[in-house]
Amino acid sequence: MKNADWSPKRWLRIALPSVLIVVWLLVAGLGGPTFGKISDVSTNDQASFLPASAESTVVRDWQLKFVDSNVIPAVVLLTAEAPLSDSQLGEIAALSEKLGAVSGVQKPELPATSAIAGPIPSEDKKAVEFLVPISDTGEIKTVVGDLRDVLNDSAPDGVSTYVTGPAGLTADLVSAFGGIDGVLLLVALLAVFVILLVVYRSVVLPLLVLFTSVVALCASILVVYYMASWDWIKLSGQSQGILSILVIGAATDYSLLMVARFREALHQVDSKWAALGRAMRGAWEPIVASGSTVILAMLCLLFSDLNSNRSLGPIAAIGILFSLLAALTCLPALLVSFGRGAFWPFKPKLSSGHEHKHEALGTAGMNAMTSNQVEHGLAGVVGIWRRVGLLIARKPRLTWVVTLVLLLAASSGIVQLQANGVSQTEVILGQSNAVDGQRALAKHFDGGSGSPVLIIADQDSKDQVLAAVEGTDGITEASIYTGGGRPDAAAEPVIKDGRVLINATLKDQADSDAAEQVVVELRKQLPAVDATALVGGVSAIALDTNVTAQSDLFKIVPLVLLVILIVLTLLLRSIVAPLLLIASVVLSYLATMGVSALVFNHVFGFPGADATVPLFGFVFLVALGVDYNIFLMTRVREESLLMGTHAGVLRGLGKTGGVITSAGVVLAATFAALGIIPLLFLAQLAFIVAFGVLLDTVIVRSLLVPALTYDLGNRVWWPAKARFDDGEKKGNELSLSGGS
Incomplete structure (x- = not known):
């Protein structure tokens, strides 16, 4: 074995680890600042993760032709324990103008009109809702926050206020992902540091391993950020969180194998370079094989039809690749620079022999x-x-x-x-104004208010399709889209490329199992009336995602x-x-x-x-x-x-x-x-x-x-x-x- 031990020339012993460490520091310097910006290229819109062939995706594309904008509706809800008085209803009606003035809310096409539908009182007179279209979907969290501020400042006393519906739920989902950038990473790194401290009883080694993991993550974030900004991949909050955890965990795993081999070799040879050579010979094959296996497994997700799965494949593969590279280049450079000092205060000593205390086998019948x-x-x-x-x-x-x-x-x-x-209201585990609003909405209005089922039908079959939709169990009302905020029976329907858009209100919450079953039933029944009919909307998106x-x-x-x-x-x-x-x-x-x-x-x-x-x-x-x-x-x-x-x-x-x-x-x-x-x-x-x-x-x-x-x-x-x-x-x- 001694002939195989490598001892490079003195200049190379200094230059090689120094260059590797500097290169990884430069990578960290470039990738570090992107931590705060990666949320800018992240999306949590469930519809964007469906395949283009999904029926709800096709409907969504048709919908954009009718409304000519990528608007997300917010349901503004005000509730009281007792029926609202006339004075309270008057104050609530005045909110329409204030809500419409919020930056990011869709502005009316004509002067002296409003894009907001409402106020719409409930039958029990204990609640009022507004349907507020939000056009600035890139800043939906801010827009929803401003709407909630308006309600808190201007709503009548004794009235509870909520901003819910698709926009409110999306905003609260974005807020839930808010801990990914900083808190999640700090918790993960702290957990790794404590475990390594206990296992190796060294102050230095955990820092070297964590440095290796962090530079791998910086490199991964840098590449993923630009791939998302160039629209090569769809980055979501959940993919972002998984990437951070996966890189920290995988880089630490590969590092531990290298560290174990290095420490073992330090017991066998005096030279730290000889020990590193033995560690590399013993560790590179399993590390490369392990990393390659995980990379290939993650890339199998590219064959997924769900865009969120397909995007996670290359994102995770990039993270594992840099974990692999860091463990085989950055960590060895650090280990050989510190030598036995990496394990201080319990430095490995050169073994003087092979004397060990053994337990008696105590196995009867063993020859x-x-x-x-x-x-x-x-x-x-x-x-x-x-x-x-x-x-x-x-x-x-x-x-x-x-x-x-x-x-x-x-x-x-x-x-x-x-x-x-599960329903979208059950996705968020913490406190959520939107989730509370959905529950309150179901008590006073049809559960699907603000999140209608969308049907695209041929203009020649529109009346028959409308009648079939209205006669479907689980649908409380339906109307052909005529433009504007609220349906107008006297107005002419909007027709695009020979098709009309029908909005149908669900009895149950749009993200419930019952609502999805209504979509299934519509897709069974409507082809008999119109073979080209398509069914989409929030409920259809959830159904198609699950399938x-x-x-x-x-x-x-x-x-x-x-x-x-x-x-x-x-x-x-x-x-x-x-x-x-x-x-x-x-x-x-x-x-x-x-x-x-x-x-x-x-x-x-x-x-x-x-x-x-x-x-x-x-x-x-x-x-x-x-x-x-x-x-x-x-x-x-x-x-x-x-x-x-x-x-x-x-x-x-x-x-x-x-x-x-x-x-x-x-x-x-x-x-x-x-x-x-x-x-x-x-x-x-x-x-x-x-x-x-x-x-x-x-x-x-x-x-x-x-x-x-x-x-x-x-x-x-x-x-x-x-x-x-x-x-x-x-x-x-x-x-x-x-x-x-």
Whole structure:
């Protein structure tokens, strides 16, 4: 090994790490300022994430021809406990002019008219609503905030005020994402720092790892920002949050593997450059393989029909790419610059020998040859990983069978997973004026007020289509669009390219299951009246999103598994081992989703789950779970070629168990940080990934995979079994001779 150790010339020892560190500092300097600007190129409009072929998308394009602007309606609602008096109604009527004067509200086409519909009193006289069209959709949060200020300042005493509807809900959604830029990142970094501090008991090392993660994130943000500003990708608040967490977690994972190899090498050689050379030789292959696997898995999302999924693919892939590059360039430069000082105050010392205290095997019936193999495999392994290794060596089959049964039992809970989508009012978990307004609106008006079903029909069939719509259960009223703020039966309908627009008010809230069922019914009935009729609107967008997301799940899952199987086959040069590992990550995913379903339903009391949750959970858990498979099995393969599979499994587990567990805890903590954003989707994804990663590292990667590999022996490497048979013979000879 000494001949393979690299020691560059003195000028190169100074120049190489210095240049790499300066380059990454420059990248951080360019990418850092974009943190505050990335929200400017982010959108949270649900409709923009649907495929162009979706019926609701086609309707939305037609709608723009009629209204000639990309307006989002806000429902301004005022309610009282008792019927409103005439004086109160007078004060409320005067609000129309003040609301219309707010910057960003659509201005009337003709003087002395108003684009605002209202005031519209409820039948019980306890509520009044205005329909306020907002044209400045880029500043919707500001416009809605100004509308709420007007209401707070001018509404009559004793009246509660709300700005809800699509505009109000969108504004509150944007506000919920407000913590992503700063708070989320700080929470994630603090969690990583504390964990690394506890694990490595070093003040310096956590800072080096965090610096590596932050520069990787800066580079990712910089590239994603420009791609979004050039309209190459659709960036949403949820993609933005996932990117930050994914980069911090992945870069830290790859860094921990490099750090573990470097520290191990420092015990073997005196030169920090020789130690770095050994660390790079041992770590680059699993890091590149892990990163490549995750990148390819994320790029599989490009085959998704849902634009939000398709956009997340390249965004996440960019983040993983820079995590990979930073771990292989920036971190090694930092480690070799600090040397043993990186681990201060517990600096690694050069080992003087191989004397270790061993626990007695205490295994009745274990022959001398097997006993020597076990001792040889566990040489130098102490603490919990030695005890786990002894358990696997004594009872491998019992270990993996019991583990398998427990995971299958956990998987049974998946039948309770309710991933059919939830109403928009249930997406926001924190306090929301718009959500409260929707609930109040449903008490006094038809639930679909302000968010009508939109029907595009042929002008020659308009009367028949209108009659069919009015006769549909769940529709309270319908009218053909005549222009202006409120329908006018005496006015001529607006006709565009031989089509008319029909607005239909729903009895139930537009984002409810009942409203979606009305859309389904209209799409069944209307073609009999008008074969060209199209149904869209808020309810149709939600329905099409759920249907597309569920379709994506069955398309993307097999593709991701195939890509990972190919990568593992090339990496391990085996067929059996990759199949075993794929089966383990799928089982881990099913067990995680089973437990998550039970927790969501019976502990947190969530109303359901977004239809994209199973797919996102699968992609992240399987892709990241394979990381730990690769970390473990590349080391097991390396050791098995030298000492045989049985000893190699124990040595590989002993050498990687600590780093994999640490990486899992870090990744779980970073994803758990998503829970601070008060949105149902991110809270559920945070739990799924955090719990799933811990389950994977503690149970699957520590017990199931090693025990099953140990039980299969050299057969796990088929068709390259013969090479490991030779390793078994060499390992037997070394163990009998007391070699190490």
